[in-house]
Amino acid sequence: MYPDLVEDVFSGPDPAESPENGASTGATMGTEDPIETDTGIDTIASETPTDDHLDDAYGKKWYLIGVGGAGNNILDAILLRRDTLEENHEQRAVIWNGGLAGYGALNTNVSELEQTYYAQEEHGYSRNDLLPNCIIGFGKHDYAGAGFRWDLGRDLIEADFEDDANPFQERWDIKQQHLKDSQAIMFIHSVTKGTGCGATPVLADMIRERVLDDDFVVQKPFFSSIVLPSRGRRYADFGGRAKVNGIVGLTRASKAVDAIIPFDNQRLDSVKSEIHPRINRLDEYNPPQYQEINKPLVAFLEAFTMSSVPQFLDREATMSIMGDVFDPADSFRPVQDKYQVDPEREYTPAVILAPVLGRMRADSFDRSKLEILARNALFQNKLAEFDPTTSWGGTFLLYGPNEKMEEISKLVNDGVVSEILASDEFLDADGTNGSESIDIHVNQLVTPYLDDVYLWGTLWNPEMPPLEEMYDHAKKLKQEGNSEQADNIRDVWSDIEPLFSCLGRENMP
Template identity: 55%
Template sequence: MDTTCKICFEEVAAPSLEAHLANQHGDSPASVREVYPEQYDELFVGDELAPGWADDAPADGNGESDGDRDDGGREDGEAGAGAARQASDSGSRTDRAVASGGSGSASARTREETGATGADGSRAGNAGEPRGTGTGSPAVGQDAPGAEGLQSGKKWLMIGVGGAGNHIIDAVLMRRDTLRERDEPLAGVWEGGLADYGSLNTNIAELGDTYYAREDRGYDRQQLLQNAMIAARKHNHQGAGRKWTVGRKLMQADFDGESNALRDRWDISANSLEASQAVMLVHSVTKGTGCGATPVLAENISEMAGQGVGLDDELAVTKPILSSVIIPEDDDFGGSEMVRGVAGMAHLSKAVDGIIPFDNQRLDEVGADISVAIDEERLNAYNPINYVDINRLLVAFLEAFTMSSTPQNYDQSATRQINGEVFDVPDSFRPAEPKYPADSDRDHQPAVIMAPVIGRSFASSFDRSTLSTLARTALFKGQLIDFDPSTAWGGSFMIYGPEEKMEEIAPLVNANELKDILSGEEFLDRGSTDPGQSVDLYVNQLVVPGIDSVHLWGVLWNPQIPSLGKMYDHVKELSEQSDSQQADNVRELWPLVESLFGAMGRDAMG
C-alpha cells in the first residue's frame, strides 16, 4: 500500500487507507471522490459517511454539506475541515514545521481583500478564508503586503513557474528560513526583499512535493488546486509535458475573458503587485509549463501593472518585470528543446523588461565558494539532488540582487543594516534601452538580455591590483552563462562587503578605479565601438553586515551568448528548410525571435 495520502500528502498512520480517509477526510467527500473513487464508493453514501465509518470520523467543521463548490471551485467547508486536519495529532504540517525549527507564524494564511471580483461579480475565494498553515505565512487577521502598509516597497513579487521554477522558489524560501533560524544579519535581505511569492504548476504531483506547499503553506490537495494550480480542474493536472503550446493554452485558460486567476484564485496577493518594486519570474526555458505558461502570465501581469497608474502615458514608469530562465546543459539540449527555448524567450521578450539567462553547465562549473548556506537536510529533501549545488548558486545571485535596494523600514530597531548607494531594479536594464536602433516598423522593444556574473574575494586588503583580480574572477570564472564581455552594450555592477573592507575599497571605487578596470580591453573593452556608439558602465557599492568577504555582482547587456546563438541558428534553419508543425509555429513567431536574438552583440546597437 502507498503510505502517503494523495489528498493531504501525509503518512497514512491509520490501520488502513480507508480508515485514514474516514478519520481525516470524512468531512471532504468531494476530495475523496476525486482522488480515491473506489474508496469513496465504499466509504460514502450520498456524500455522508456510511454506517460503520461515521462513528470514528471527526465532526463537520461548519455543519454544512461538502458536496457543493463555490464560484472558485473551492469546496464548502474546506476551511473548517482543513483547520481540523491541521490541528490533529497525526503528523500535522504545522507541528512538523515547528519541530524542525521553522520560524514565522504557524497560523493559516489569509488572502488579502483586493476589491476585485470575478466575471459574475463574486469572488473566487472568500476573503479571510484559510489558505494553509505554513510557517512563512502571515497570521490570521494580519494584513498581507499592501500598497499602503509598511511592507509597501519590498523588492520582489517572485513567482516560480513549472518544476524548475518551483524548486528555485523552494531554495529561496529555505535560504530565508535558514537565515531566520540562525538569527543572521542577512535575514533582513529576504524579510525586506519579498513582498509576496508563489509557485505555479500544471502538475499536481510536482507541486505537492515542494517545500512551498508542504512546509511554507501547509496545503492539502484541494488547497493546492485552488491556490497554485494553473487551469485548475480544466485538465488532468499531470503537467504540460514538453509541449510549450499546451503550457501556453493552460495559462491562457486562467485569464480567458473576465477570468483572472492572479486576482481571484491564486494565493499570490494582487495587491503585492502594486506593493513590490518589481516582479521576478523564475522558470525553465525548455519545459512545457515553464516556457509555455510564463509568457502568458507575464503579459497579464504587465497589463495589470499598467492599469490605474493615474499618470499620463508619457510620464508613467511601468512596473519592471524580469525573467530568470534556466537553460539545460548541452547534453540535454536537443533540437526540440532549442525550439521550445526560442519560442518561450521570444514570447517573453514582448512582455518582460529583462531576461536573465542561467546555464546549468556554467552553474555547475562556477564552484561552491560563491554559494550560500541553506539547511542541508531541507535542501536535500526538497530539491533534486543534481540541482542542489546549482540552486545554492542561483540563490546567491538573487540574494545579491535583492539586497541592492532592500527597504529597511520593516525593522527600525536594527543597528546593523545594509547601506550604501541605492541600486533599483530599473537600473539593471533601463540604461540599455535607448541604445536599440530606431525602428518604426517594430511594434515593441524586446527585453534586454542580462548576462549574470558574480565573483568573490577573500583578500585581507585591497588596491587596484586586487580589484582587477576580483573583476577577472567575476567576469570570467563567475559567468553564470558563457558569453563574451567585450561584445556587451554595457552593464550594471555592484561591489559589496563588510564595513572594514568597504572602507578601504570605497575611495578606489569613488576614484573610478573599478570602472576603469572593467572598461579595459581585457573586460568590456569600451574603446572598441563604432562612431556614435557608447558602452556605459555603472558601479554601485554597499556595506553588508554579516559577511566576511567582498563580492562583485553584475549584469551585462546583450552580449554574444554562444548557447543562445546556437538555439537561434538551429531554429532559423528549421524555419527555412522544414515543413513540420514546429517550423510553422516558429515562422509565426519570427519577428519576435529576430528582434530578441538579433540584438546580441555590439553590431546590433543603434
C-alpha cells in the same frame, strides 16, 4: 508619513525596554558568507528589527513567481535560504524579509507542486488545496503537466482567463495588492519544457492587464530569471525540442518583460564549489541534480535583493546594509536608450542581463587585487556563457565589510574600478565603432558580518553562445523543416529576429 500607525507605535510600554526583544543583549555573529559553505555560526543572540513596516509589502523589491517545475524548485531554494538565515539568527535574514513583497508558485503538474516546500510547509496544502490555489488550467486538463509543448502551457493559462475570469481574484495565491506594492515582479522559470516556457509570457501580460491597470506614466518593471537548456553532447538532456522551446520561450518572454537574466546550468555547475550559500534541507525539496546548481542562482538573486533593503532599519542596529541603493529598473533602463530607433518594430525586446558574481579574500585592496576580483567575476564565476567584450555595458555592485569597503570606496570614487572594468581585457569600452558609448555603472554597499569582498554584476546584451546555438537550430528548422514544430517556429519568427538583433556590440548604434 504613516498617521494610521501612530497609535499602534506609540501606545503601551516602550518596546525597547522589553526583555523579549533582546535590547540588553549584544550579538556575536559568525562570518557565514552568502556565497560560501560553512558548518555553522557562533551566535549568542541577535537583534531582530521590530519595525511594523517589515510586515508591509509596500516598496519591497520583488514579488517572486515560480512557474513550472524549475521555477517551483528555485522558489523553494530561495524560501529555504531565507529560513536558514532566520533559524541561525543571521541579521542578513532582513535581505529577504525586507526584499520580498510576496511570492507564489504555479504549475500545470500537481505532483510536482505536491513535493515543494512551498506546498508542504509554507502553506500546508493538500492536493485539493493545490488545485485551486496553484494550478494553471484549473478544470481544463488532468494536471499531469504540459510536457515539452510550450503551446499547451500557453493554451492552459489562457483558458484560466476565458470569459473574463480572473484567477488573481478568484483562486490563485498570488495577491493582487502585493503585486501592486512591489518595486518589480520577477518570474522564475525555465524554457526547456512546456509550462514555464509557454505560460509565463501570458501570465506577465495578464498581470499588466488585469492587476496593474492603473494609468501610470512608467510601468512596473518585469524580470524573468530563465534557466536555459543544457548544451553540448554531455549535457544534451532534451535534444532539439529543448532548443526550439528555448528560442520560443526567450522570444515570447522578451515581448512580455523588460529584462531577462539567463542562467546556464553548465556555468552554475562550474561555479557551485565557490558560490555556495548555506541552504538547509534543500536536499529534501530539490531534485538531486539541481540542488547544488540552484545555490549560485539564489546567491545572485540575494545580492540583487540586498541592493534595496528598506532603509527604515535603526541606523545603530547591529544589522545595517548601507551604501548605494539602485532600483530594479536601474539594471536595464540605461541601455534601453541605446536601442536603435525603428518605427516599424512591433515591440522593444527585453534587455538581456548576463549575470556574474565574484569573490575576493584579501586583507587589503589595491588596483591589482580589484583586477583579480574582476577576472574572477567576469570569467571564472559568470553564471551564463557570454563574452564580456561584446556587451553594451553593465551595472555592478561591490559589497563587503565596512573596514574593507572603506579602502575600496576610495578606488570606486576615484574611478579606478570603472577603469578596470572598461579595460580591453574585460568590457573593452574602447572597442566600439558606433556613436554610443559603453556605459559602466558601479555601486557599492557595506554589508556587515562578511569576511570577503564581492563583485556582482549584469552585463547588457552580450553575445551568448547558448542563445546563438538555439537560434541557429531554429533557423535551420524554419528553412528546412516539414513538421508541426517547424510551423510553430515560422509562426513566431518575426518576433524572434528583434531580440537577436540586439545581442552583441555589432548591433549597437
